[in-house]
Amino acid sequence: MNTASSWISRSVSRLRSTDTPADEKVAPKPQAPRSTQQRLDATLRRGQEALAPRALRRLLNDLQAVAAPEVSELEGGRSAELLIAWYAKAEPEQRRDLWLLMCEQFMPDAERMRTARERYEAAAGTSEQGQAEIGLRRAMVSPRTRLLQRFAVPQGGMRFLVDMRAELLRELKTDKRLLALDAELEHLFSTWFDVAFLELRRLSWDSPASLIEKLIKYEAVHDIRSWSDLKNRLDSDRRCYGFFHPNLPNEPLIFVEVALEDRISESITPLLDESAAPADLAKATTAIFYSISNTQTGLRGVSFGNSLIKHVVETLKKEFPKLRVFATLSPIPGFRSWLGKNLAHCLDRLADKQLGELARLLAADAGNRKELAAQVMQAADKALEWESKSPLRQLLLQCAAQYLGRGLQEGRPLDPVARFHLGNGARVERLNWAGDPSPKGLKQSCGLMVNYLYDLKRLDKHRSQLAQGQVPVSTEIEGLCLD
Secondary structure: OHHHHHHHHHHHHHHHHHOOOHHHOOOOOOOOOOOHHHHHHOOOOOOOOOOOHHHHHHHHHHHHHHHOOOOOHHHHHHHHHHHHHHHHHOOHHHHHHHHHHHHHOOOOOHHHHHHHHHHHHHHOOOOOHHHHHHHHHHHHOOHHHHHHHHHOOOOOHHHHHHHHHHHHHOOOOOOHHHHHHHHHHHHHHHHHOOHHHOEEEEEOOOOOHHHHHHHHHHOOOOOOOOHHHHHHHOOOOEEEEEEEOOOOOOOOOEEEEEEEEOOOOOOOOHHHOOOOOOOOHHHOOEEEEEEEEEOOHHHOOOOOOOOHHHHHHHHHHHHOOOOOEEEEOEOOOOHHHHHHHHHHHHHHOOOHHHHHHHHHHHOOOOOOHHHHHHHHHHHHHHHHHOOOOOHHHHHHHHHHHHHHHHOEEOOEEOOHHHHHHHHOOOEEEEEEOOOOOOHHHHHHHOOOEEEEEOOOOOHHHHHHHHHOOOOOEOHHHHHHOOO
16 A cells, blocks of 8 residues: 555655746747638637638638639629628628638639640740740739639729728738739729829919828828928929829829929028029929829839829929929938948948048047947948038948949839839939938938939830849939949
């Protein structure tokens, strides 16, 4: 009896000694989210899933009724209208379920794509290549394309798709499953919102109040501070245009603000000076695009075609035949952030003499690039106080030229504003010290602004250069680049 009791005690003791203390227990790994197909095949909802399997199957049936190839565009549009009404009342997680169904249940047929690709490869160089290419193109079109096209049919459908993508964009970083739907929407919008389909309208002080209020709301480059500020931007020596799409009536997609001057502007301050007298239009030779604002988050990444600026230029030239120069005064929103990550590498490219002057000015060790870079970034907070011949000022201009003139990622300029203007055929013309001394300008680009020049005879040449991985720049910018 004692032997049995002793054995039990030892066994219990061993079991207790192997238990993990409560504060050391490892939390179970969270389960990966189920695919929509797994959920459709299931009986019960799991965890935080918004729609139960039965409701998810019903929603899929409704989507399939919209995309069905055997029904007409009109009939599919009516089914889409019902889903748009459902979406308006749905919770955010229920809307996500709709997105996931669009992504995972309306994909291209993988087997059909494989077969079509094999046929195309086999037909390459033969008389059958053209027909094989048609087959491959058709195989690559997903049912999702037809589904989204049907949603654009009913009144308000385009508004629904643009707003839906605006919601979707906020979720892409946390849910990569949604990338396919986002890519499909961006592709369709790039076609639907090409500048050839847009209407250009001028805004003036006499425009409807609702439209002027939208200009105030959507101005993204230089905030409109007051009614007098707004009136200054709509004065006789200014032009403000909005682009509109026929399926989004009275909803501007993009605003373009222009100042008419006798030279290329180097600072935003006089352009926004409400007390300044209007420029003499008889002497105006230069149109300065000083603010271009997209109004629709859902159209992010859509360039509206590479003729947007050209369309405005042609409109201006009809009214002011003496205009010869078309340029921008643009912010450099990504520069300060890029500088913080790349300054040490820029310092490595400096000549020994310049590096030594910089180190002496900051009482720093020229050999310790990391420490020197940190001190330069700290000094950049007071960039506007630097003298014109300061080595710090020269360095900042060189780095900005490097960022704009050499900075490419996957063949595209790093800076978002540069992407827009260079994609439209402009070239990087000139950097302007203290071009924007506002807190926003200092935070974004240490106060620097840039002029992009639209040389109307070289727009196609510049676009071709960019397509070949070479940023079009002036000789001044070329001379400032670090390599």
